[in-house]
Amino acid sequence: MSDTLQILSMSSPQHDQDRRRAAIDWDLLWEKFGIATLLFLVWIVAAVGTPRFANLDNLSSVLRQSAFVGISAVGMTVAIIAGTFDLSVGSAQALSAWTAVLVAAHYGVVPAFIAAVLVGGTIGLLNGSLVVLLRIPAFIATLGTMFLIGGLTFIFTNGQTARFNGKDFVWWGNGQLGGIPVPFLIFLLCALVGVVVLHRTPFGRYVFAVGSNIRAAHVAGVPIGRTVLCVFLTVGLFTGLGAALLGSRLYSAGPGLEPGFELNVIATVVLGGTRLAGGRGSMLGTIAAAILFATLANILNLNHVDAFVQRVAVGLVLLLALSVEGIRQRLFERWNRRKPPTN
Amino acid sequence: MKQPPKLLTALLLICALQPAFSGHAAPAKKKIGFSVYDMQYGFFQDMEKGTKEASEAAGYDYVLVDQKSSESTMVSATQDLIDQGINALIISPFKPDALGPIVDAAKAKKIPVVVDDIGGGGTDYDVIVISDNDKGGVIAADQIAAVLKDRPSATKKVASISCEPSAVYAARRNAGFEKRIKELGYTVVASLSANSKQEEGYKVAKDILSAHADVAAIFCGNDPMAVGAAQAVADSGKSGVKDVYVVGFNGDEIALQAIKAGQMGATIQQVPEEMGKMTVQLATKLMDGEKLQYDNAEKREIYVPVKLITAADLGGSKK
Numbered sequence: 001m002s003d004t005l006q007i008l009s010m011s012s013p014q015h016d017q018d019r020r021r022a023a024i025d026w027d028l029l030w031e032k033f034g035i036a037t038l039l040f041l042v043w044i045v046a047a048v049g050t051p052r053f054a055n056l057d058n059l060s061s062v063l064r065q066s067a068f069v070g071i072s073a074v075g076m077t078v079a080i081i082a083g084t085f086d087l088s089v090g091s092a093q094a095l096s097a098w099t100a101v102l103v104a105a106h107y108g109v110v111p112a113f114i115a116a117v118l119v120g121g122t123i124g125l126l127n128g129s130l131v132v133l134l135r136i137p138a139f140i141a142t143l144g145t146m147f148l149i150g151g152l153t154f155i156f157t158n159g160q161t162a163r164f165n166g167k168d169f170v171w172w173g174n175g176q177l178g179g180i181p182v183p184f185l186i187f188l189l190c191a192l193v194g195v196v197v198l199h200r201t202p203f204g205r206y207v208f209a210v211g212s213n214i215r216a217a218h219v220a221g222v223p224i225g226r227t228v229l230c231v232f233l234t235v236g237l238f239t240g241l242g243a244a245l246l247g248s249r250l251y252s253a254g255p256g257l258e259p260g261f262e263l264n265v266i267a268t269v270v271l272g273g274t275r276l277a278g279g280r281g282s283m284l285g286t287i288a289a290a291i292l293f294a295t296l297a298n299i300l301n302l303n304h305v306d307a308f309v310q311r312v313a314v315g316l317v318l319l320l321a322l323s324v325e326g327i328r329q330r331l332f333e334r335w336n337r338r339k340p341p342t343n
Numbered sequence: 344m345k346q347p348p349k350l351l352t353a354l355l356l357i358c359a360l361q362p363a364f365s366g367h368a369a370p371a372k373k374k375i376g377f378s379v380y381d382m383q384y385g386f387f388q389d390m391e392k393g394t395k396e397a398s399e400a401a402g403y404d405y406v407l408v409d410q411k412s413s414e415s416t417m418v419s420a421t422q423d424l425i426d427q428g429i430n431a432l433i434i435s436p437f438k439p440d441a442l443g444p445i446v447d448a449a450k451a452k453k454i455p456v457v458v459d460d461i462g463g464g465g466t467d468y469d470v471i472v473i474s475d476n477d478k479g480g481v482i483a484a485d486q487i488a489a490v491l492k493d494r495p496s497a498t499k500k501v502a503s504i505s506c507e508p509s510a511v512y513a514a515r516r517n518a519g520f521e522k523r524i525k526e527l528g529y530t531v532v533a534s535l536s537a538n539s540k541q542e543e544g545y546k547v548a549k550d551i552l553s554a555h556a557d558v559a560a561i562f563c564g565n566d567p568m569a570v571g572a573a574q575a576v577a578d579s580g581k582s583g584v585k586d587v588y589v590v591g592f593n594g595d596e597i598a599l600q601a602i603k604a605g606q607m608g609a610t611i612q613q614v615p616e617e618m619g620k621m622t623v624q625l626a627t628k629l630m631d632g633e634k635l636q637y638d639n640a641e642k643r644e645i646y647v648p649v650k651l652i653t654a655a656d657l658g659g660s661k662k
Contacts, residue, residue, distance in 0.1 A: 052427045055426070058423075061419070065419045161438055163440045163443070170443075246415060257414050258415040294419075301408050301423040302427060304406055307379075307409030310409070311411075
């Protein structure tokens with residue numbers, strides 16, 4: 001059992017050494033599958049309790065919706081494992097999506113996606129440079145670029161929304177492939193890329209090392225500056241791709257596309273079991289959490305929950321998402337204390 | 344064996360999702376879906392009230408979703424409405440430009456789409472309901488003429504301040520005003536834009552007052568600009584009611600207060616509640632397959648009347 005888990009594990013080797021002592025490691029089990037199990041339970045409850053939830057159109061809408069936050073959350077998972085995060089993804093999303101729609105209207109679909117990913121990547125490099133070269137803390141640096149890029153988007157767009165409804169462009173955000181929404185398929189593909197990068201590349205090893213203990217990583221010869229720069233680049237690239245899909249979904253994009261997007265992305269990653277302190281994380285959890293948030297919004301709408309109550313409900317889930325790690329640790333401490341000591 | 348964290352978290356989340364248990368039985372009644380711009384604003388609360396009351400009075404099931412001032416939520420929440428089998432969609436879009444996927448999804452299920460205010464985004468909607476902006480301008484002109492007739496000292500000079508040129512519906516207010524006031528024998532000495540903003544309304548009005556000190560009335564395409572203009576009038580030592588009669592448009596709270604306090608003359612109030620009721624009537628006709636009588640057939644527009652508000656309507660002293 002624990003060997004299987006070892007393969008799926010995304011935590012640092014040192015941590016896994018400690019963990020191996022328990023016969024069944026509930027903490028690790030939770031980290032890997034907890035949120036996916038929860039999602040499964042919520043879907044069952046919703047299917048029983050809410051008419052029209054378990055209908056193909058509706059489920060398809062939920063999965064489609066999960067992708068727009070989810071794709072950016074794949075990049076953010078890498079960032080948070082590396083012990084940092086990026087508040088500028090909302091602004092990057094608006095500028096990339098607007099670029100995508102504009103380029104799609106004039107030059108076609110492929111250039112549109114390339115342009116959006118390039119814009120996202122450039123913003124990522126800017127963030128990374130501020131953090132690495134100017135040594136500005138990520139919170140301040142990305143808060144700054146959030147306002148900077150947000151403002152620039154208003155200037156570039158002149159406050160206007162770009163619009164394009166070409167069939168081959170809007171298919172990416174609205175179409176289906178084998179009954180499954182295209183954006184969701186791309187989301188899964190992105191998550192797979194994320195897993196491979198984290199576990200099969202030196203960069204992935206560096207990310208875990210930097211997030212677990214930056215001094216130890218430095219002593220061990222991990223190129224910290226380059227790693228952090230690439231982490232922000234990764235966030236930007238995924239955000240750019242997700243933004244192009246959202247522009248396609250909406251047939252349009254403009255400044256102020258989705259207020260609070262950055263917090264939704266970070267909350268998704270944390271609810272998915274990735275630790276804000278860095279060093280440990282789960283891409284499967286991120287996928288499940290993105291679907292869970294989309295499900296929540298959908299269930300609230302299907303049950304005609306008042307808009308103001310919806311804000312409260314979403315707030316409660318965000319709080320829960322951010323406190324779940326603390327609750328988990330406290331409960332484990334208590335539980336472990338009660339157990340008789342093992343050799 | 345205990346496994347507290349997983350169970351506890353699951354329970355907490357299920358509690359948060361409690362409404363999921365209170366499912367509604369599927370009735371045979373027709374269902375109207377309304378996707379509202381943002382329930383944080385009074386204008387849309389009133390619009391929602393009218394829509395809800397008219398839907399329930401007509402015996403429909405009524406379902407509401409809130410776009411919460413987000414383009415992305417506008418599309419996803421409205422998609423939730425369409426997925427749950429509504430028979431007609433009413434929408435006051437946060438961003439008309441993002442109406443494309445919504446109208447396409449509704450049309451694919453043969454659901455009629457009634458747009459309530461804001462704009463149609465160049466899509467294939469069935470009808471758009473907007474305030475009768477042109478008529479509002481005419482009412483403002485008539486009111487100004489009626490007030491000035493009793494003032495022997497007043498000149499025949501008036502000014503017109505408009506919203507930003509891209510606000511096409513608001514532009515009709517000033518067009519209607521200027522046409523009517525000229526018919527009544529007045530001269531429009533200045534017709535300028537103040538971009539819908541209070542501080543620009545103030546500046547533009549100042550310029551007008553220094554170029555034409557004897558201007559007798561100012562009409563503004565919205566209330567913030569009118570409040571700004573009234574301030575400029577007050578700064579020049581005159582009254583926004585007795586000397587230079589200032590009229591706004593919307594019925595915003597700041598304007599109602601200024602009218603009550605005797606700082607400006609009147610405003611043309613939009614009636615969102617009536618707009619909401621109108622959308623339900625139109626949805627009914629569309630569901631029954633009736634043809635609509637448009638006020639502007641080319642753009643599929645239907646107008647809702649606006650009304651004049653003076654101090655007398657607000658319990659203050661008149662003029």
